[in-house]
Amino acid sequence: MxxxxxxxxxxxxxxxxxxxxxxxxxxxxxxxxxxxxxxxxxxxxxxxxxxxxxxxxxxxxxxxxxxxxxxxxxxxxxxxxxxxxxxxxxxxxxxxxxxxxxxxxxxPRRLPGQPDHRDLHVLHTLEDCRGLRDSMSRARSLLVIGAGFIGAEVAATACMAGLEVTMVEALPFPFARVLGEQMGQLCAQLQTDHGVTVRCGVPLVSFVDSDSGIAARLADGSTVQADCGIVGVGTxxxxxxxxxxxxxxxxxxxxxxxxxxxxxxxxxxxxxxxxxxxxxxxxxxxxxxxxxxxxxxxxxxxxxAGKPITRQADTTPYFWSDQYGLTLQLVGRCDLATSVEVLHDPGTVKGTVAGYFAGDNLVAVLAFHAPRLLNRYRRMLAAGASRHEVCSTAAELACR
Ligand SMILES: Cc1cc2nc3c(=O)[nH]c(=O)nc-3n(C[C@H](O)[C@H](O)[C@H](O)COP(=O)(O)OP(=O)(O)OC[C@H]3O[C@@H](n4cnc5c(N)ncnc54)[C@H](O)[C@@H]3O)c2cc1C
Structure with missing residues (x-):
């Protein structure tokens, strides 16, 4: 064998x-x-x-x-x-x-000059999680460096535990390369709606010595400080x-x-x-x-096992993220998109759904806590739906 x-x-x-x-x-x-x-x-x-x-x-x-x-x-x-x-x-x-x-x-990717400090963390392993949880239990404030999904989820968890949270992002808005401006701004709004201070477009230049906690100098010359920190800048x-x-x-x-x-x-x-x-x-x-x-x-x-291959992988990738009691769901490939359209806009972050199109074809769907709608568009994505079909469905659903 x-x-x-x-x-x-x-x-x-x-x-x-x-x-x-x-x-x-x-x-x-x-x-x-x-x-x-x-x-x-x-x-x-x-x-x-x-x-x-x-x-x-x-x-x-x-x-x-x-x-x-x-x-x-x-x-x-x-x-x-x-x-x-x-x-x-x-x-x-x-x-x-x-x-x-x-x-x-x-x-996790580490930043150049990232110090080994007991209250500055990355998050990938159980040990990382224990260390971060321990720091957070002694802290009143948290600095999140990087507004990706790990940073956003940690910010949400910390904020709901009563910590004062500051989030720093080098790009002009969160998920700038993945989700595009409008949806990236909505992700930022989800944080600011809960009291997180979100500072975008200000790369971290260096960590600076601090008597207590974590301090970082930003590209605009300002310094941000917190009792503990997490670096979530990719892998x-x-x-x-x-x-x-x-x-x-x-x-x-x-x-x-x-x-x-x-x-x-x-x-x-x-x-x-x-x-x-x-x-x-x-x-x-x-x-x-x-x-x-x-x-x-x-x-x-x-x-x-030498079996006929009946399973499929990666044709329509699926990702979810939980923040502030909402589940964000992303299905498909945003990286292929040339344009984004908001399909459902209830006026709040919750319930917003966006479609990502490559030319006329739907290539991805992002939903902020709208699982039924997500499933509906997921089927359309699998069926190769066009922009016209997707937008007609959105209009029809909005009238109900
Ligand atoms: C904090 C966190 C939250 C996440 N949340 C979500 C989410 O909400 N939704 C979602 O879709 N995805 C999420 N993910 C991503 C998801 O967990 C990963 O995509 C998934 O774990 C990938 O599985 P993997 O087996 O490739 O890698 P892993 O699960 O990372 O396993 C790799 C293992 O290999 C071990 N290893 C590495 N090198 C060696 C070596 N040389 N010898 C022996 N062992 C080695 C590592 O220590 C590790 O145990 C999250 C990831 C993290 C870190």
């Missing part, structure tokens, strides 16, 4: 081993993860666990014992090298494989152990439409590190969404 080695025991890695067994793969499977504990899910780290409404147990990814799945696990072990036949671990051992699944994800992929594969990694591991890393015949990639080829458009976006990691794991498992 073929030996499958899966490196990275986060969402993509754990779902891969689960799907492999569910698809009837009966050969030996090894799962390697550098974190010391049982695998856990990351979305609650900026939401329920940070807020203290969930225990850490509630975020576990795998209910039960990996031994019941007959999966051999090495937690607390780092892969430090690989070639086309084996993975090399930091304890000196080597694990031969017939098929390798790379699921080592990303880590870099965990590829430092992959040099021995001799494949390009700079834009993620380039894969075909079912996860095989191009230039190899037995290496697959899933999750945040993977850049799968889109079956129709042909490009290879790297998508850091929970749903994509899960879908990709299912496809790779079918392929490795």
């Amino acid at each position: 073929e030996q499958v080695v899966v490196v990275g025991a986060g969402l993509g890695g754990v779902r891969t081993v689960e799907f492999l067994r569910a698809e009837g793969f009966s050969g030996p499977i090894t799962l390697i993860g550098d974190e010391p504990h049982e695998p856990y899910d990351r979305p609650p780290l900026s939401k329920q666990i940070l807020a203290g409404t969930w225990s850490e147990q509630q975020a576990l990814l795998h209910r039960g014992d990996f031994a019941q799945l007959d999966v051999s696990v090495h937690f607390g072990s780092s892969a430090i090298g690989v070639d086309r036949a084996a993975v090399y671990l930091d304890d000196g051992s080597q694990l031969p494989y017939h098929a390798l699944v790379v699921a080592t994800g990303v880590q 870099v992929i965990n590829d430092c152990w992959l040099a021995g594969l001799e494949v390009p990694t700079s834009g993620g591991l380039l894969c075909d439409t079912t996860g095989l890393v191009e230039g190899t015949d037995n290496v697959y990639a899933v999750g945040d590190i993977a850049a799968w080829r889109h079956p129709i458009i042909g490009d290879r976006p790297r998508i850091e969404h929970w749903t994509s990691a899960t879908e990709q794991a299912g496809v790779v498992a079918q392929r490795l």
Whole structure:
């Protein structure tokens, strides 16, 4: 039987081993993860666990014992090298494989000169979450550097816990490159409506020494200060152990439409590190969404189990974010859009829905807590609806 080695025991890695067994793969499977504990899910780290409404147990990814799945696990072990036949671990051992699944994800990008300060955090791991929660429990104010989804969710959680929050963003408005100006401004409004001070277009120049807490100098010469801080300025992929594969990694591991890393015949990639080829458009976006990691794991498992591939991954990526009791949902590819239209404007952030179009075609939909509408347009997106069809539907729904 073929030996499958899966490196990275986060969402993509754990779902891969689960799907492999569910698809009837009966050969030996090894799962390697550098974190010391049982695998856990990351979305609650900026939401329920940070807020203290969930225990850490509630975020576990795998209910039960990996031994019941007959999966051999090495937690607390780092892969430090690989070639086309084996993975090399930091304890000196080597694990031969017939098929390798790379699921080592990303880590937070750090700012140049970012100090190691007990009250300045990034947020990616359970330890990061514990550290941030501890700082927040002693703090009256929080500085959020970067208005992306992690920063926005932490700002919301902190604000609802009673902290005074300042958010600093280098771009002229939040999500400027992803959502466009009008929807980016709405994301800023969601924060300001709850009392967060949002300062956009002012890049952080440097951190400055402060007697207490965190202080940062901004490009306009001003200084912002808070008891604690979080830096949420994007990610870099965990590829430092992959040099021995001799494949390009700079834009993620380039894969075909079912996860095989191009230039190899037995290496697959899933999750945040993977850049799968889109079956129709042909490009290879790297998508850091929970749903994509899960879908990709299912496809790779079918392929490795020798089953017909009935699952799909990444054709219409889906992302959600919870802030202030609202769920923001984004389906599709905003990066392909040439224009944005507001489809539903109730006059509040809640209920706003926008369509993103490439020429005449709907390519993405963003909804601020409007799940029914989102589902309606999601079906239209899957059916390849035109601008005219989408706008007619919006007009018809508005009349009801
Ligand atoms: C705080 C937070 C909130 C999020 N919220 C949302 C959300 O609301 N909605 C959404 O769609 N997505 C969200 N995401 C994104 C989502 O969690 C990721 O897309 C998903 O976890 C990707 O899974 P993955 O398996 O690729 O990576 P991960 O889950 O990060 O797992 C990778 C694992 O590999 C390990 N690893 C790395 N290098 C090595 C090595 N050399 N050897 C061994 N192990 C290694 C890592 O430590 C990690 O445990 C959030 C992410 C974070 C951090």
